[in-house]
Amino acid sequence: MPRISSTTLFNFTDKLEHLIDNLNHGFYCHNTYEKLPIKNNGYRVPMACFCDIPLSLIKEHFDWYGRYGIGIKRSFARSQGVKPVWYVTRESNLVRNLVKDKELKDYERKHLLPYLKQFMGNQLDNRLNRVRRKKFYDEREWRYIPNNSLVEPIFGLKAKREMEEAKQNGDRMNLELDKIEYIIIAKDIDFEPLLEALKEICEAAEMRFETMISKILTAKQIERDF
Numbered sequence: 001m002p003r004i005s006s007t008t009l010f011n012f013t014d015k016l017e018h019l020i021d022n023l024n025h026g027f028y029c030h031n032t033y034e035k036l037p038i039k040n041n042g043y044r045v046p047m048a049c050f051c052d053i054p055l056s057l058i059k060e061h062f063d064w065y066g067r068y069g070i071g072i073k074r075s076f077a078r079s080q081g082v083k084p085v086w087y088v089t090r091e092s093n094l095v096r097n098l099v100k101d102k103e104l105k106d107y108e109r110k111h112l113l114p115y116l117k118q119f120m121g122n123q124l125d126n127r128l129n130r131v132r133r134k135k136f137y138d139e140r141e142w143r144y145i146p147n148n149s150l151v152e153p154i155f156g157l158k159a160k161r162e163m164e165e166a167k168q169n170g171d172r173m174n175l176e177l178d179k180i181e182y183i184i185i186a187k188d189i190d191f192e193p194l195l196e197a198l199k200e201i202c203e204a205a206e207m208r209f210e211t212m213i214s215k216i217l218t219a220k221q222i223e224r225d226f
Contacts, residue, residue, distance in 0.1 A: 009050035014066030026172035037118040052140035067219035071182035
């Protein structure tokens with residue numbers, strides 16, 4: 001019976017330099033605006049996102065999030081505080097009550113709100129450069145939210161502007177090289193610059209370079225063989 005989930009969690013990006021940066025310093029936490037499924041409401045919080053999808057089903061994910069990725073052991077991710085999100089629809093009484101109560105309790109703001117995600121919504125398809133409907137539920141997303149992060153609920157007209165604003169953040173999630181299961185690059189031409197960077201990273205971490213080389217796959221290989 002084919003697996004519909006994985007023991008590996010994947011984080012993807014759209015550029016080789018971002019992949020190398022994550023290998024070197026840990027996963028970057030983007031200060032992300034997340035829309036909820038009731039009109040004009042959502043929240044912003046730093047996060048690093050992962051998907052729980054086996055390699056055999058991950059091809060469509062490339063088109064949305066990029067062909068550069070790091071797969072880590074799920075057990076390690078959980079030890080770092082990574083948790084699965086809670087998918088909600090517009091019929092959710094929980095979401096409706098949160099929207100009505102703009103003075104959220106500390107627990108709701110820090111421990112509940114940043115793990116809510118809409119079941120389905122609109123998202124920019126970078127490959128086509130246009131917004132499309134997407135069933136986020138298919139991603140089986142997990143998230144790392146840095147400790148003491150400011151979770152900013154955004155309700156009303158201001159929410160319309162939030163998706164246009166890129167806000168930088170300096171938080172990182174710890175990454176241990178021996179907990180990496182896969183390193184995914186887009187194409188063969190990426191091997192040489194990745195190997196140059198990996199050699200330095202492994203030397204600094206006192207990790208065998210040859211061990212890391214064995215974990216590299218190309219997106220082209222996955223699309224062809226899995």
